[in-house]
Structures are given as structure tokens and as C-alpha cells.
Amino acid sequence: LKYIYMSWLNMDIKKLAKYFNVIVILAMVLSLYLTYLHYSIEEGPCNISEDLNCDVVNKSQWSEMFGVSIALVGFFIFLIVFIVNRFIIKDKKEFMGFDLSKKKLVTFLLLISTWNFLYSIYLLGYVSYYKLQGVYCPFCMILDLLILTMFILSIIMFKGVKNGEENT
Numbered sequence: 001l002k003y004i005y006m007s008w009l010n011m012d013i014k015k016l017a018k019y020f021n022v023i024v025i026l027a028m029v030l031s032l033y034l035t036y037l038h039y040s041i042e043e044g045p046c047n048i049s050e051d052l053n054c055d056v057v058n059k060s061q062w063s064e065m066f067g068v069s070i071a072l073v074g075f076f077i078f079l080i081v082f083i084v085n086r087f088i089i090k091d092k093k094e095f096m097g098f099d100l101s102k103k104k105l106v107t108f109l110l111l112i113s114t115w116n117f118l119y120s121i122y123l124l125g126y127v128s129y130y131k132l133q134g135v136y137c138p139f140c141m142i143l144d145l146l147i148l149t150m151f152i153l154s155i156i157m158f159k160g161v162k163n164g165e166e167n168t
Helices: 002-009 013-039 054-058 070-089 102-131 138-162
Strands: none
Touching: 013 054, 013 070, 013 102, 013 138, 054 138, 070 102, 070 138, 102 138
């Protein structure tokens, strides 16, 4: 892990943003699949045991926010992150009158990634462990790993723009 972290630290922002987008695309696909499972009346494919059960987690009262699947909300958040990240890759400086410096865009990614990471900890640590008494969804845990990866990448990208790699 230390080698991966050190090699990521030495990459330019655009290259990191490309890796970031791969992770975001995977998260969007998985979020859409979890949305499908949430609204499906069929039993989920990952109901492995009492402790690993998609349906218990993905159809619980905590799997919705204002009557909408959290996975669907997540998809739209990931879509926004994807678009913002594309601005970094394309070196967009301005959009509809808004200043799009890399520092502002990367700061936005860091804020969103931090929120996503903290919310995933809440869902995994509090909801799955405490409220659902140790029942976990394997697909949700994979999504949590993708969110963790985005969080780490956004920190590294932020360090890069903070240290003056604005124009790389």
C-alpha cells in the first residue's frame, strides 16, 4: 500500500483524475445495480447468509432518503463528481461564468469525497453493525471500498494542487 500511495503522490493531477474517473464509473454502475436491487421484488443475488444479505440492508428503512433509494442518490452524486472531474481532465478554466481553477475543482472533489466517506462509515458502522445487528451487503461493502479509494485520491489530488501543481 505504501508503494501505491507513493507512486500516486508522484503522478500529475490529470493522470490521478483519470484513475479517479475509473473508480467513479465503477461506483455509478454499482449504484445503479443497487438501485435496481432496492426496487426489485425478486430476492437479491447476494443473500449469502444471515450476516451477508443484500435484501436486509438494501431494503431496510435506512436504505432510503426522503422516499428515494440511497443508491440512486449516490448515483447522482457520483455523476456530479464525474462531470467535475472531467473538467479537471479537460483543463477547463471557466464554465458558464464560473471560475474552474483546478484548486477549486479539486477542493470540491475533496469535500464531496469526504462527505461520501463519512456517510459510508455511518451506513457501515452504525446502520449495518448496530441497527441491523451485524448484517452487511457485499455490494455495499464494495461500494464503500470505491468511496474510500475516491477519498484517498481526492486527498492526494488536493495535496498536489496545494503544493503548486495547479498547471500540471
